[in-house]
Amino acid sequence: MKQEYGKKRWIALLASFAILFSMVPPSTGQASELDKVNKELKQLQSEMRAAELKQQEAKSTKAEAQKMVVKTTKDMNMLLSEIDKKANEMVSVATQIDTSESNLETTAHELQEVNHRIEDRGKLLDTRVRLMYTNGFVSYIDVLFSATSFSDFLDRIDSLQSIAAQDKEILAEHKRDKQLVVQKKQEIETELKRVKLLYAKLDSAKKDLMLKEKEKEVMIASYNEQIDESDEASEEQERLLMEFAQKRADLIRKKNSLNKPKPTQKSPQRVYTYTGGKLGVPLAADYYISSKFGSRTDPINGKSGAFHSGIDMAVAGGTPIYAAENGAVILAEWWSGYGNCVIIDHGNGLWSLYGHIKNGGIKVKKGDTVKRGDKIAEVGATGRATGNHLHFEVRLNGERVDPEDYLK
Structure with a gap:
């Protein structure tokens, strides 16, 4: 009986040491x-x-x-x-x-x-x-x-x-x-x-x-x-x-x-890593593509040969915008000609960008993690835009790529 009691004490002591060592702060390096x-x-x-x-x-x-x-x-x-x-x-x-x-x-x-x-x-x-x-x-x-x-x-x-x-x-x-x-x-x-x-x-x-x-x-x-x-x-x-x-x-x-x-x-893992496959369409409502990826005539100044870095998905203002894939929000603010903008990092160098969001329409903040299909914003016409639409962009390792290749 005494031996069993001693054994229990050693087990409790070892458990205490395990908890103590698990709480040790990071090493100096x-x-x-x-x-x-x-x-x-x-x-x-x-x-x-x-x-x-x-x-x-x-x-x-x-x-x-x-x-x-x-x-x-x-x-x-x-x-x-x-x-x-x-x-x-x-x-x-x-x-x-x-x-x-x-x-x-x-x-x-x-x-x-x-x-x-x-x-x-x-x-x-x-x-x-x-x-x-x-x-x-x-x-x-x-x-x-x-x-x-x-x-x-x-x-x-x-x-x-x-x-x-x-x-x-x-x-x-x-x-x-x-x-x-x-x-x-x-x-x-x-x-x-x-x-x-x-x-x-x-x-x-x-x-x-x-x-x-x-x-x-x-x-x-x-x-x-x-x-x-x-x-x-x-x-x-x-x-x-x-x-x-x-x-x-x-x-x-x-x-x-x-x-x-x-x-x-x-602890739960909060960093998402894109492993391939098609992205989800960021709009659930009916839309049409008013401007494709690539060369076009600039709608603001009329210059030909302007490069369009994404696709414009024309839809009514206020229409909900959804995350195309799991990821972490790395930007949720006004961003140059994009107006109000959200950028999501999906991991492995893949980003998705959502531009021209209406004022007050950003529903996430920088640092948030989102899942595919989560509502992140609402359609608007802020920044360099001539009407309500979602400018949807995909970037791979910082390079702009055709979003339609990831949606089809």
Whole structure:
């Protein structure tokens, strides 16, 4: 009996030692490794935050540049309208110039005809003077008193008056023609100068507007360059964030492994490892694929050849989204152009991504473990989206792959 009691005491003592040793903290080397992992996680979190800030800065720069493109385009359209207006005015003035030049040409012909008439009259007057000089001066009194009768006297008076009046009219007409032609020529030349000056002013105004238009074009090109650079910066930060997310998942897995309880404790395993096979469809409601994986025309900016990294499953907003496979949530927040986004790590390098979730529609948090078919979110149109749909993406070792290959 005493021997049996002693045996029981030894068994109890051994059990106590077993429990004690099972509660011993990790070895110094294991603790050091765990501390190192925690530091790496902290550093990685800091780097991720910096990348997110850069991404937000790129997004803000792009938004401002897009705003300026709209404003500058509006200004340029106004300039183009003014240029068209000036061009139409120039056409009208050019017509006036043509008319004035035509009138000036006509007046030149008239002046030439008047000069011919003046020349003919001059010859007539010169002949009259030459005759008077050749025949000697003849007094009007002598002509009158040479009349042979009173009737002849009256005839002579009429003749002398007629000749005098004719000479006087010739001289007056001669003077009027000269003044009229000179005046008309001056008026036309003045008008021609006026319309040519107006044309020059319009041409100068048009050139000034065209210069401003070029400046606006340069500004728009500069803003578009900023947008492209912002897109590149955003894409680069997104790539870095994905790399950080991969590193973080690896570090968390390593940390879980270091913290993994001893087999004697028989704690439940919470890390899932994808072993192959088809994924579950993330939507239970009827949907249609509005955009496939691969090259397409960007629905936002219209650029052709844009790469689409997943499939767009069009469905009503608020439709439940389900986990495609067992896994751990490594991201559940706003994520660049994806808007509200959830990423699940299924193990063995396989991730699934769910984008454009509605505001308030994320139903899980980072660190959660989910099972295939669990509700994780609701469909929305946040981020870079033109309407309600689920952007579903599959990544293998960080590389984007066609999700349809995993769903069929």
